[in-house]
Amino acid sequence: MVTVRQRKKQKSGSSASARSKKAEQKRIKRAPTMHGPAAIKDNWDPKKTVRENYKALGLIGDLSMRDSGGSEKTYSQPAIAKPKAGKSNKPSLISSGTATIERDEEGNIISIQENTVQQVQTAWGPAFDSDAEEEEEIEQDEDTQPKSAKAIEVISALEHAAQQATPVERFTSTREQDWLHQMVKKYDDDFDAMSRDRLINVWQKTPGEIRKAIKKAGGLEAVKQS
Template sequence: MGRERQKKKNRSSKPKVRPNSNRTKAGKTKVNFLGNETIAKNWDRKLTVSQNYKRLGLSSRLNAPTGGTEKKSVKGEDPAKKLRDSLAIAGPRAATKVATQEVQVERDPETGRIIRVIRPEVDENDNPLNDPLNDIMDMDDEKPAKKPQTDVVAALEAQAAEEEEWLATKKQPRKQSQREEEWIASLVEKHGDDIKAMVRDRKLNPMQQTEGDISRRVKKWKAKHEDTT
């Protein structure tokens, strides 16, 4: 028999956090920012994960955020412009309204009639119909400016380059074992250079190694023995 409160806790659907669990009370995975020395030095515990990543010049997720993002208000910004939809189509009055321009005219010296109107050169990106999609297409054509690289990103890239060089020097080609060399030697002694016969040999090839696999092994075995001889 237990208390009523204990029974309610046992029946509760709220996930219980274990002491050694790698998840928070909300069920999200904890971020181990102490795994890297550079990030641990520049990590601010008072900020959230997204805020820390943004401050350090990193990305918390590769895909676009699924929820809302934090927006900072700019001083002197008109709230009406902020709420205005960029894809909203202007009304008929706004479309018919044309800005006044100054043009040059060429007149007939005798009669004074206008012969030709000299208009200013029209910009290629001119938008006389006030089409909102035109501005978006112009923005897509422009190359996005690269974000300035932070000191943390530069340190992480240098660390990654050092680790890559270390792994390249550490990596060594696979060597054939003594048992494998004896097996290849018996195949070559019996069948010579006939790889297909080696594949069909059930006694010497009980594991049914493929033609390509045996060919690679024989080639490596011959290269080693040619160097020794």
Template sequence: MATPQKRRTQRVGKKNTRRTANKHQKRVVIRSNKIIRDNWDRKQTLRQNYERLGLLTSLNGVAGGREKLVPPPKPEEMEVEENEELKELTEQDIEKVKKSLKPGEGLIQRDDEGNVIRVIVGEAKTHDEILDEEFAPVEAKTDVVRALEARAACGVTRTRHQTEYEKDWVAQLIEKHGDDYEAMFWDKKLNVYQQTASQLKNKCKKYKKEH
């Protein structure tokens, strides 16, 4: 007669051990782009693959998990030179400086005695301005990026056209104010969406090109 301990051993039997895949590790499967799929290394992570191929995992900034690189402090001599150059800016140069500054950034223009003449503050770009903005070409660093750019160059470019309502609205502004974009800006009846003077200027330029 078997003891209870022996019966339990017979009932359990031999334990089968097998190696299973890590269910927490996300497996990346590239289906859409053949160029990336052919150059993908399955032994590397998504971030490692993108860095090797010369791509970005996200267009936004790094939210965390990586060391922040603090820029070196700016020498005082460079700041003095920039302030001297800022004194000699014309109105056209000031508009260029505004476009180069980010929202929340600003520059102070002073006279020879140190008195504040004006404060140049960066303005947020609208969706239309971002679409119409022309960027300087950046040289590709990897063969994969060059292949992707060559493929993208063969695509069809789409131009944004103004709607009939927008054309009629811009025509009313031009008929009433001509090229005075500041007057268009302060027109409460027509400028119901409170578009800025630069936004209205771009819309009028588009309208004049098509008409």
């Protein structure tokens, strides 16, 4: 027997699956909530990407040297001249540590010239001598780009917030206090043995982490008396 709710659903214009699809599309299109400092949240544009927002605010979204997604630099590829007939088969670009051999028509070696200057040709153009030059070039490009008034205001607010920030005080929980008490009671001040104990050290803490936790808890004597 068909219930009243099922009869109404059959008469409705859209099915439950269509309504759920529309709701899913709305959730997908909705921009995620921005979590961060107030200076960034107030100037955040949900219609822009993370990289575009950071660039507008004078910040760097990724510290990676090799950007991707349209922000990487494009270099024009130089034309490589083809060797002409009757000419020497000496390549135009030679890497250092190799030598050029010149031969006569009969194939006998006439001279050997060692190459000392590195000139490497890649599919994307001349290769960089080192990553330091590429990093220096990127830093120069960032310094030459003028920052907007909004970017200067955001950077000033972030620097002021960083100066006013205070370290968060760490508290030892009751369970951690019991765990440290068992460690100290069994091994005293042998932190290496504590880290190797699989039964008590269930979180696989390193000797340095255990030493730091005991220090925060008040020291060995305080942990023993707890």
